[in-house]
Amino acid sequence: MGLAKRIIPCLDVDQGRVVKGVQFVDIRDAGDPVEVAKKYDEQGADEVTFLDITASHEERDTTIHTVEKMASEVFIPLTVGGGIRKVQDIRDMLNAGADKVSINTAAVFNPDFVGEAAARFGSQCIVVAIDAKCVSAPEDAIARWEIFTHGGRKPTGIDAVEWAVKMMQLGAGEILLTSMDRDGMKNGFDLGVTKAISDAVSIPVIASGGVGNLQHLADGVTQGGADAVLAASIFHFGEYTIPEAKRFMQAQGIEMRL
């Protein structure tokens, strides 16, 4: 009895449509974002994350409008990410009905933005997204991960675990950790980096990137120490439903909201 681990379906939205690619290419259409979010709400998802993957300036109004519509029809927490660079971007998304915003690239270029955002809006709504790639060789005694920006294309030389701790100290309320090595590969989370970051911070960690089956979700919690697990394609294309995933995880002794 206590706090349940969360399942968070993720909607990657490009020009008003839910899409899902493999390592950010080969994009497949998965529907209208509001309809998709409603479906997950009805299925019992614990939150929904909306990532605006185009995030070009012209698309902003479309995104705000979609978030508004989603927030009017979906009564579970909604996180919005993609192109959040200024205090005004956060204000726009929260006013549109988002409960949290996810800051990624902007945090890397200007870490103080995270502090400013947390002071202004409260840590509870500031999620810092970390895209990590393994940079150590398999034979190395100690594994190392670094953060990458621009959809995993640009290395930064920053250690992912140290970065997570720094983001927490600046006021982040949650970490959304995506393994760029695993994203879209369907071979499971990178449990090493998930565990390393989850142990290093005292704020909740969402594991993301690589889910191909229900065991992967359970492993993210039991082995990776994640507080929430995020997945996209296994739910979008009907391979599994949210209730199936929850029952599966609960059967492995994980506390879930059923």
Place this chain on the structure above:
Amino acid sequence: MNTIAIIDYGMGNLHSVSKAIEHVASGTRVLVTSDAAQIRSADRVVLPGVGAIRDCMAEIRRLGFDSLVQELVLEKPVLGICVGMQAMMQHSQENDGVDCMGLFDGEVEYFGDDLHEGNERLKVPHMGWNQVQQARPHPMWQGIENGSRFYFVHSYYVSGDVPAAIGSTQYGYAIAAAVAKKNIFAVQFHPEKSQHAGLQLLKNFSQWDGTE
């Protein structure tokens, strides 16, 4: 027409609360407003709140809502949500200590950076779906099963030992998930984000006459 006013004191998004009430209470007019006359003339009032208590209390006082709320709770049902509930306590430890409205005897305390439950380390904020045990029946609990899960997100809490606690949740400590007194029902969780159980609570509020 049944009118519910959501007090807007500039802290955070009130859209979700108003949309959720509209969704469950057809025939109810929901106003998001900072106009004292509109708030006074509503049948029911919601005091929401997100963010840091110092800023919330500063805005509540600046806009004169402290005395307005004191007046409202004598007359009509008032629902406090999250920091809105914390603002109803005597005092909060957040931001080096902030005096609150004092509608309830209770202190708002920090979970701490080293929170445990048995051998398990607990993360702070307390974020996610946790079970609420109802201390006694209340019209606001109608249609909500005891032990239902609601969505919480907070780093500060009110002890479950406060006399007014009508719902409690375990997270390192027994915390007050809901407090009630006369016309006031206040919750630490977010009913507008708590799907079926939360929507039922908001529906109950839209019909509640302020008695137990």
